[in-house]
Amino acid sequence: MIAWLGVLAISIVLRVVLEAQEFPYLVAVAPYMLISFATPVAILVGTLRHRPPHRAGWFLLVAAQVFYAAADTVTVVDELFSGEFLEPTPADLLYFAYYLLIAAAVLLFIRRRSPGWDIPSMIDALIVAVSAGLITWVFVLQPLTSDSELPLNAKLTQSAYPVLDLMLLILAVRLAMGTGTRGTVLYLLLGSLVLMLSVDTVYLVQNILDGGGVSEAYLDAIWMASLGLLGAAALHRGVRTFDLRSEHVVLDASPARLAVLAVAVLMAPGVQALVWLLDWPLNIPLISGSCAVMFGLVMTRMAGLVAVQRRAAVTDALTGLRTRRYFTDALSLECRRAGRTGHGVGLLVIDVDHFKRINDGYGHPAGDQVLREVSHRLAAATRAGAVVARYGGEEFVVLAPHTGPEDLLALAERLRSAVADLPIAVDDELLGVTVSIGAAAETHPEPDALLRTADEALYAAKAAGRNRSVLVTPSPTATAA
Known part of the structure; x- marks a missing residue:
């Protein structure tokens, strides 16, 4: 080279x-x-x-x-x-x-x-293309097509080059972004x-x-x-x-990318100002149409960025489950609904048993793999309408609206079995992974009280030997499985 x-x-x-x-x-x-x-x-x-x-x-x-x-x-x-x-x-x-x-x-x-x-890179390329297309038309194609001395074949031939260059520009921007x-x-x-x-x-x-x-x-x-x-x-x-x-x-919105888009969007008013300074005829429909198209594309990009940020705010990066903040808001909202209608609200707090041993024995990447697989199994085994979230570390929560004690305990057992029945592949080894689950169900719950009750049930499940589900209800009796 x-x-x-x-x-x-x-x-x-x-x-x-x-x-x-x-x-x-x-x-x-x-x-x-x-x-x-x-x-x-x-x-x-x-x-x-x-x-x-x-x-x-x-x-x-x-x-x-x-x-x-x-x-x-x-x-x-x-x-x-x-x-x-x-x-x-x-x-x-x-x-x-x-x-x-x-x-x-x-x-x-x-x-x-x-x-x-x-899609974001495609929209960015279209924004640049509209801007470049406007410049190409005003300063290249329009003078070519308006030249009465050029024969038609010459006009078409010479006009094809800027069009093909514009095609390459779109692809170059798409490749870069x-x-x-x-x-x-x-x-x-x-x-x-x-x-x-x-x-x-x-x-x-x-x-x-x-x-x-x-x-x-x-x-x-x-x-x-x-x-x-x-x-x-x-x-x-x-x-x-x-x-x-x-x-x-x-990065979907890096400084360099935003700078390129800012220059592209400002080209339309810049072209209009330059044409006015040169005392050329103003093509108002063309410039206005270009501005409208670029405005629509920019708004589409902004909507996409907002959606990405919102999704990132409520989605755990490692597991793909909901975040603790999302779960806390959902729990408060569901408890208020239950207070008005009197329906039951079930809550599961799930902890991976002996997770520290996995991290210490196989390393943190293996621990992350276990958390991802456990998350996948929990989400797959949970019924529609429930909220599955990563609460922190190796701890997960499941919010199950309209769920009574018996159904909640059955759900807890289904989740426990989904994790324990099949080993998880880590570094060419198959690890047996289990979870302990604390469950709480109430008809007129308070968020903090319901979470505290489920947490107590989790401690009871761990104290009883792990790999089990324990249900605590407002009644003095506790049920274990």
């Missing part, structure tokens, strides 16, 4: 120097063509050398760059001999194929790295796409302003840098893990 970057740097310098020294066209453009032809070879060599688990995306990049090199060759031949190809020229058709293939490769990378829908491993390969690939989109935009705008072809060496130098970064990405050993999903959660 270092050798490749060295060749790239030398070629870029030569391209600029040869143009400045007014060498013949073929000599001046030779360094550019070298990088154009070498890029698919570099990608292929990197893919075969590092052997990433999924190679289809990289092979698509090879094919895309072959079409790109062929298009460059046709462009040089046309420029050298005639320059009279009618649009769309053969080079345009080859460039269009390049765009489609590289878009397919990036889309494949996205699907490998983020197998699910990842989605899940997956971060690292050098991702940043090189994104850098290549950003440079390509930027120089394409500059080329189109300059072409519009100059009214003719643009062949400045500095544009070729940026295109070469874009191709070089793509080749470097394939030659980096990080391609072996590039399309794997990351074990680390990508």
Whole structure:
């Protein structure tokens, strides 16, 4: 990869120097063509050398760059001999194929790295796309389509490039904001796409302003840098893990992501102000429609963020059960309802027996695995309408509305059996895990009193030998199972 970057740097310098020294066209453009032809070879060599688990995306990049090199060759031949190809020229058709293939490769990378829908990243990409689409239309497509001197074929051909660039921009944003491993390969690939989109935009705008072809060496130098970064990405050993999903959660509202979205949303009023300063005709429906669409997308994102935060506030991160805070609120609410209607409220307090031995003997990751499996079994064995929560450490609670003493004791036994009947796999071993359960049922309960009664029943179950259920009712008699 270092050798490749060295060749790239030398070629870029030569391209600029040869143009400045007014060498013949073929000599001046030779360094550019070298990088154009070498890029698919570099990608292929990197893919075969590092052997990433999924190679289809990289092979698509090879094919895309072959079409790109062929298009460059046709462009040089046309420029050298005639320059009279009618649009769309053969080079345009080859460039269009390049765009489609590289878009397919990036889309494949996205699907490998983020197998699910990842709705937040999709919405973020749409926000950026609407903003970029507005800028593209106002400053590129509208001047092109309104030029009465251009034939229709030329208008359609030149308009296709910014549309295809916009497609790549959406995919690049989706790739950057989605899940997956971060690292050098991702940043090189994104850098290549950003440079390509930027120089394409500059080329189109300059072409519009100059009214003719643009062949400045500095544009070729940026295109070469874009191709070089793509080749470097394939030659980096990080391609072996590039399309794997990351074990680390990508922040849904990181400062960088919020900054990108803020800039995208502010583009619409910024474009309107710039058009007004330039004294161009204001396209009010287009700008207003763009603002309305982006506002709707931002509100959708905000609703998603609020839902995620609310879910996180009431869901235990380790077990997926409800949190202690959620359970406390639910218990108070149910007790108030029971006070009005007189229905019974049952409560179970569940503790994993000898849990400290598991942590000490097998480590905390094994203890976490036991807690997750116990949580799953408790949730699966509990009837609908009950609240299952992690109360703290290895202790769980089950709130069972409209439940009398006998039904509550049957539920406690069902939960105890669900945990004890099958061992839990930990570090290639099967551990027998049991729970002790304290149960309390009242018809006019007070939250604190009901919880205290269930807690006393739990202590009684532990004192009686563990792996059992004990029910305490308001009557003096205690029932055990």
